[in-house]
Amino acid sequence: MSGAQRRTGRRPAELRVSAIGDRIHFARTEHVNWVIYAGPDGVTLVDSGYAGQRRLLEASLDTVGVGPADVAAVLVTHGHADHLGGAAWLATEFGTPVHAHPLELPNVRRDVLEQAGTGSVLRNAWRPGVAAWAFAIVPLLDGRATLGVPSVTAPPMRDDRLDVPGRPRMRLIDGHTSGHAVFEFDGDGVLAVGDALVTRHRTSPLLGPHLLPSLFHHDAERARTTVGAIGSSTARVVLPGHGEAWIGPADAAAEAALSAGAPW
Numbered sequence: 001m002s003g004a005q006r007r008t009g010r011r012p013a014e015l016r017v018s019a020i021g022d023r024i025h026f027a028r029t030e031h032v033n034w035v036i037y038a039g040p041d042g043v044t045l046v047d048s049g050y051a052g053q054r055r056l057l058e059a060s061l062d063t064v065g066v067g068p069a070d071v072a073a074v075l076v077t078h079g080h081a082d083h084l085g086g087a088a089w090l091a092t093e094f095g096t097p098v099h100a101h102p103l104e105l106p107n108v109r110r111d112v113l114e115q116a117g118t119g120s121v122l123r124n125a126w127r128p129g130v131a132a133w134a135f136a137i138v139p140l141l142d143g144r145a146t147l148g149v150p151s152v153t154a155p156p157m158r159d160d161r162l163d164v165p166g167r168p169r170m171r172l173i174d175g176h177t178s179g180h181a182v183f184e185f186d187g188d189g190v191l192a193v194g195d196a197l198v199t200r201h202r203t204s205p206l207l208g209p210h211l212l213p214s215l216f217h218h219d220a221e222r223a224r225t226t227v228g229a230i231g232s233s234t235a236r237v238v239l240p241g242h243g244e245a246w247i248g249p250a251d252a253a254a255e256a257a258l259s260a261g262a263p264w
């Protein structure tokens with residue numbers, strides 16, 4: 001553990017933005033997280049919250065001293081409603097390029113929907129936390145549970161890195177969806193993992209790195225198989241889509257997620 005994580009802002013109350021080194025900022029809300037890279041070469045956003053969290057997204061950018069028009073690119077780990085909302089808004093309002101792994105493009109466009117549906121949520125509503133989670137997220141969907149980003153493309157590449165600010169590397173860690181990817185800012189020692197692993201979720205009694213309940217995965221077995229690949233990263237900080245930052249080596253996070261598995 002290191003002292004690299006310090007809090008830079010806390011506004012509004014339901015938003016926390018932590019600086020992970022000089023250029024990476026981890027925005028946490030009760031329901032989902034996103035990552036802001038802000039460096040001399042520009043601003044890249046990784047994931048973007050629910051459609052109904054636009055105010056929080058704007059506040060998070062404001063906390064790090066940039067505005068929505070400054071975002072040069074949005075990288076989407078996967079095409080779920082809790083990661084896409086701000087991307088759709090930025091693409092529409094500012095023409096911001098939105099990128100995802102080539103295998104994830106149909107999900108981000110919402111041509112396919114590898115996402116827990118109402119029926120499967122209802123069938124699991126008896127499990128602790130599920131009904132409360134479902135009630136909490138409905139207003140955040142803003143009536144747009146299937147909102148997509150039609151303009152999404154595969155990221156531009158230069159050498160073997162993405163040609164966006166921060167020059168991260170992209171890696172497929174699929175199972176949660178067919179094209180779920182993680183993004184490594186290796187110059188900053190940070191790996192943004194989306195929902196490949198989480199450290200806390202309202203529907204799970206587990207804390208620390210683990211897999212989301214199988215309800216949320218397109219292919220739960222595949223998600224369990226691929227999470228170990230996170231361990232090949234040399235990152236010293238792992239930022240999940242849900243829960244606290246993991247301040248420690250990526251291989252330890254992967255190992256913890258593998259041994260914890262999914263709660264159900």
Ligand SMILES: [Zn+2]
Nearest residue numbers: 080082195241
């Ligand atoms: Zn998520």
